[in-house]
Amino acid sequence: MPRSSRPADLLTDDVLETSSVVANNAMNRERRLAGRDGYSRVLGFDILGLPPDARWLDLCCGSGRALLDAAAARPDLEITGVDLVGYFAAAGPVRFETASITAWEPATEFDLVTCVHGLHYVGDKLGALRRAASWLSDEGVFVANFDVAGVRVPGGARRVLPALREAGFTYDSRARRIRRTGRFTGALPFRYLGADDRAGPNHTGQPAVHSYYELAL
Structure with missing residues (x-):
């Protein structure tokens, strides 16, 4: 399918979140902090190296x-964790919230915001x-797995990546990882139309x- 074309029956986020592709995905359910597939390696960021008393938000x-x-x-x-499916291992010292990351709002800013394959x-x-980067402290870091191929817009990645760079994001195309340092208060020049949960496997399989x-006017 050409990047500029789109299905006629795109899903709203409310409907999408009831899809078996979204609500029942197992990509990140049991991932640990360390190890071959651990957060630190997947994100390329030493979470345990955060400064004292730092605030960390993990989405999905x-x-x-x-x-x-x-x-x-x-x-x-x-530490705060947010996930659409509230099957958390335990509460303990971590604050867990069951919510959609497209609607959830924090009560504070964060020194680190992450999203591993979510x-x-x-x-x-x-x-x-945009929302995740707006929750950063002035020196905070946002880092997430992001596949630009999953964003369908006229012009494709050649349109999306320059807009992200202009907004202060950096994108590692080999690792499919996006990052930004410092709070983002601007906008991106795109208008969301909806989603397709029939896209099939991406690079993760x-x-x-x-x-x-x-494109926003």
Whole structure:
């Protein structure tokens, strides 16, 4: 399918979140902090190296095992996990919330915001990037797995990536990872149209969601 074309029956985010592709995905449910597939390696970021008393928000956190690992190693960290499916391993010292990341609002800013392989299942991916980066402290870091191929807009990646760079995001196309330092208060020049949960597997081998946009005037 050409990037500029789109299905006639795109899903709203409310409907998308009831899809079996989204609500029942197992990509991140049991992931730990360390190890071959652990957060630190997947994100290319040393979470345990955060400064004292830092606030960390993890979006699409799955069962939250990686967050509990971090809390055990660094009890000074203030850690929050948000996931659409509230099957958390335990509460303990971590604050868990069951919510959609496209609607949830925090009560504070964060020194680190992460999302490990969760954006593949989000409808408004670019809106999620903008929102997550707006919750950063002045020196805070946002880092997430992000596949630009899942964003369908006229012009494709050649249109999306320059807009993200202009907004202060950096994109590692090889690792399919996006990052930004410092709070983002601007906008991205795209209007969200809806999502397609029939996109099939992406580079992870798991079924994913395509997000459709038009250029904002």
